[in-house]
Amino acid sequence: MNNKSTHLDLNGRTALITGATSGIGKATALALARHGARVLVSGRDAIRGDSVVAAIRAEDGVADFLQADLGDADSTRKLARRALETAGHVDILVNSAGIFPFGPTAETPVDTFQDVYATNVRAPFILVGELAPKMAERGKGAIVNVSSMVGDFGMAGMALYGSSKAALNLLTKAWAAEFGPKGVRVNAVSPGPTRTEGTAGMEDGLAQLAAAAPAGHPATPDEIADAIVYLASDNASFIHGVVLPVDGGRAAV
Ligand code: NAP
Numbered sequence: 001m002n003n004k005s006t007h008l009d010l011n012g013r014t015a016l017i018t019g020a021t022s023g024i025g026k027a028t029a030l031a032l033a034r035h036g037a038r039v040l041v042s043g044r045d046a047i048r049g050d051s052v053v054a055a056i057r058a059e060d061g062v063a064d065f066l067q068a069d070l071g072d073a074d075s076t077r078k079l080a081r082r083a084l085e086t087a088g089h090v091d092i093l094v095n096s097a098g099i100f101p102f103g104p105t106a107e108t109p110v111d112t113f114q115d116v117y118a119t120n121v122r123a124p125f126i127l128v129g130e131l132a133p134k135m136a137e138r139g140k141g142a143i144v145n146v147s148s149m150v151g152d153f154g155m156a157g158m159a160l161y162g163s164s165k166a167a168l169n170l171l172t173k174a175w176a177a178e179f180g181p182k183g184v185r186v187n188a189v190s191p192g193p194t195r196t197e198g199t200a201g202m203e204d205g206l207a208q209l210a211a212a213a214p215a216g217h218p219a220t221p222d223e224i225a226d227a228i229v230y231l232a233s234d235n236a237s238f239i240h241g242v243v244l245p246v247d248g249g250r251a252a253v
Pocket of ligand 1: 045068097
């Protein structure tokens with residue numbers, strides 16, 4: 001008998017989601033809570049964070065907001081420690097926080113370079129360094145990184161952002177090798193253009209990017225969140241180190 005369907009029951013699991021005050025991270029926090037996980041919602045904006053927590057609690061879910069600035073290494077390290085203090089353990093880590101300033105390389109200030117790498121690469125690096133060993137001690141855990149399809153191919157104007165996601169893709173595989181033997185699965189989703197608060201105002205660019213893929217339209221945050229929940233669940237128990245395109249088929253054509 002196939003009893004896999006029960007594995008999407010995340011009761012008893014605690015999930016820390018960065019970037020959970022908006023977009024893909026928010027949709028993921030709501031979806032994980034609906035599957036029974038206790039959710040630690042993180043971001044900088046306490047007002048939006050509290051409203052995500054309130055939405056989860058309104059559906060009888062369990063959630064807390066943990067404020068952190070992932071552009072700051074100390075704040076990032078503290079987030080991991082506060083998550084452990086708040087919940088006792090973290091079973092699922094979703095690295096969704098990210099920034100995506102686009103533009104020509106020659107016009108990109110070095111501060112922007114630092115900010116992109118701090119938020120998109122260093123923060124997941126610190127959080128995994130703090131939390132994956134604790135998961136390994138318990139013999140079980142799942143980490144899902146939110147990458148991007150432009151981490152896989154070159155696009156004018158996306159050199160900096162795309163390179164940060166390419167780094168995250170390699171980290172996903174390296175962490176799968178490092179922590180997988182200790183029971184911690186590390187995977188990534190690679191979204192295509194997705195309508196979020198962060199991409200509001202980029203409608204033309206999103207539509208243009210989406211037109212190159214079989215689906216032909218941008219994703220909703222829920223469509224990305226569903227793939228993240230799957231990778232975080234025991235239904236994906238034999239999946240380690242993949243970067244799963246959730247891109248309307250863009251990687252295929
Ligand atoms: P979004 O709506 O702009 O949300 C970004 C989230 O990241 C917010 O919750 C924000 O929290 C958090 N964040 C940004 N900088 C932070 C910092 N310094 N410290 C703490 N939190 C920070 O973005 P999204 O569109 O959902 O994107 C989510 C992820 O998906 C990103 O990694 C992005 O690269 C990736 N992605 C998006 C698309 C797309 O088309 N939307 C496509 C491919 C990949 P606060 O505002 O509370 O600080």
